[in-house]
Amino acid sequence: MTPPAIIWDVDGTLVDTAEHHFRAWERIAAERGYLFTRNDFAATFGKRNPEIVRQLFNPHATDDECRAWGEQKEKYYRDAIRNSGVALLPGVARLLETLAEWHWPQAVGSSAPRENLDLVLSLTNTRPFFQAIVSGDEVQRGKPDPEVFLKAADRLGVSPSHCIVIEDAPSGVEAAKAGGMACVAVTYVGHHSEEKLLAAGADLVVPTLEQLNPEQLIALVK
Template sequence: MTTPAIIWDVDGTLVDTAEQHFRAWSRLAAEIGKPFTRADFAATFGMRNPEILRKLFYPDAGDRQCRELGERKEDLYRASVREEGTQLLPGVAALLLAFADAGWPQAVGSSAPPGNLDLLLGLTGTRRYFTAVVTGDDVRHGKPHPEVFLTAAEKLNVNPAHCVVFEDAVAGVEAAKAGGMKCVAVTFVGHHPAEKLRGAGADIIVASLTEVTVAQITALVG
């Protein structure tokens, strides 16, 4: 039997800090005198900051400008998370423990910067579950490019075909499938409807991770 490896997206999958991200982007946009809407947020959620900044605000922005504006946005975001806190989404704690008890390696594959992930994994007490944490700073290409998940598989020393990615976003599902991995998509936070996640190639779609079992994931990898 093949031992699966689990790669977790964070925002929208492990936790839901979308509102803190939205407020941070809104505040940054106000500071630079640019519009920012819910539609803008939905269209770019899960992308890396340079891609968001170039898509929405400054198409010709250089790396330095993207870095400075991105750092400002993340400062605003982390301040909000520290103030309000966060908690694991339904089913996550039980799955992390069940996968660990089964002896399956687990990693994080996220577009977020290291400081955000350190904060979120610390607040939720989950860092101990992950053999590897791949951040937006570790890759050159954001989702839907598969680099973040392929890097996680490499750090786990696992064939991508044996990996199962947990995601909530269309771009993340596309990245998992582009990397030759299985993907479980969760609709709990409601950023992306089931039909779009299915269209992106998700192998399993659930309303909540409370619906997922170890046996189900074992069968998925085969």
């Protein structure tokens, strides 16, 4: 039997870089004469930059304008994590290692740009764990659309029904379920409540991945 596959969200699941994203948005918004609040920030989770720019700043922004906003914001973000570093969240390292020992294929399915993912995986020394990486640059539709996870499953050569997504946001949980996958949600970074994650369809919600017994993952794809 082909082993099940795990598809990881990155921001809020593998690492917590939310504060760096917030500062990067705040900086570029201020440069362009906009206020950017914590509430605005909460509305960005799981969304791609063009969606964020049109939703929060300018509904009529052209594709080129959205691209310029996005590129600058991501540059500020990468500068920040390069300077201050980034650590794996509790339980992540152990789970990555356990799954690798079990020979379960692992992928990244993230709304973030490829350059950000490469930097985060490099700073955390986790690149060798992943057999596929799908970034926000490679999909037409952001989460809650399942495109990013379906692409990751396809690259791993595993059917969606044998995939388990690990997520921290309701939009990501919805994306996983829309793709026909099981989903474990983590509340550690605290942006989304257990109730909201369950309402989005999470099969299991844990406070950190330290509380996740890998045997529970097997039960999810049985």
